[in-house]
Amino acid sequence: MLTFAEEIVLLALDEKEGVITELPHQALHAAMSGAVLMELCLLNRVDVDAKQMKVVDTTPTGEPILDAVLKDLQGSHPEHTLAYWLNRMAGHHAHEILRLSFTGLVRKGVLREEKHRFLWVFPDRRYPRLNDREFIEVRARLRQALLGTDIPEVRDIVLVSLLNACRLIPRILADDELPRAHARIAQLSRLDLIGQALAQSIREIEFALSLPMML
Amino acid sequence: MIITHTRQDALALVRIEGRLDAAAAPAAEKQLTDLFAAGARAVALDGSALEYISSAGLRVLLSLTKKIKAAGGRIALGGLQPQVKEIIEIAGFSSIMPVFASAEEARRVCAG
DSSP states (O other): OOOHHHHHHHHHBOTTTSSBOSSOHHHHHHHHHHHHHHHHHHTTSEEEOSSOEEEOOOOOOSOHHHHHHHHHHHTOOTTOOHHHHHHHHHHHTHHHHHHHHHHHHHHTTSBOOEEEEETTTEEEEEOOBSOSHHHHHHHHHHHHHHHSOSOOOHHHHHHHHHHHHTTOGGGTSOTTTHHHHHHHHHHHHHTOHHHHHHHHHHHHHHHHHHHHHHO | OEEEEEEETTEEEEEEEEEESTTTHHHHHHHHHHHHHTTOOEEEEEOTTEEEEOHHHHHHHHHHHHHHHHTTOEEEEEOOOHHHHHHHHHTTGGGTSOEESSHHHHHHHHHO
């Protein structure tokens, strides 16, 4: 089974280039942070409400990146907000979450790693898909969640929320499907509190990135 | 957290007391799943004694709602205290189950 972070990487990856090109780095890092927090939530290690997040179980999960983040969160002040932790994690852990997500996808036989040199000097890694099975499965599951009327599985609601926050829904639906799925996307995204905080963080990042262009 | 219920055929009036958070969620999930397995297909949730709900608690309600609706049943929530109502509204839960001012209204709707 893929983690949320691995599923986001898989869906965000440009199929031809084998790299993530469309998301600004900061937004990708925020999405990686949200993915790990959601994973910890579903494993009942952390709990959140509209105002704060707290660790409720320090038992290691066995997943290296989840356990590294869980350890960091253990020292958290109970009054820190979800936005604080998303920002902190984006700064401290996101790069590692991204690296481990690629490693996990290679280990699971979904991607292969190609090492290149950019301008013959700088190391450059690309990750073409080795097979389409997982991509097709994730995409089909999410299409069902977005175009159907039943209440989806909790994991799929969480993933829709994450993908919507980082504007990756167009990777799931065709252009002509997006307008009629608009209300459903909003409904499902709202059901998850971390997804809501993540969407806000990404909006703030995008606003900050747009400032130099406005000046 | 304490969950009690009264049954009348397929109708169940479920009262949730205390905090529905990550600590309480596994037990709550089991109790509500058992209730569904025992044939409850119209579930009125009385939230008048529910003091707090977190994202883990919301997932428990979501999971129960999914089961009930997939089985063609009815579920409604009523009598929420303001602090719980706020979270329910933020998460947009009224889009998946009707939310009423009183538990009695939720019961009436579920009774059909």
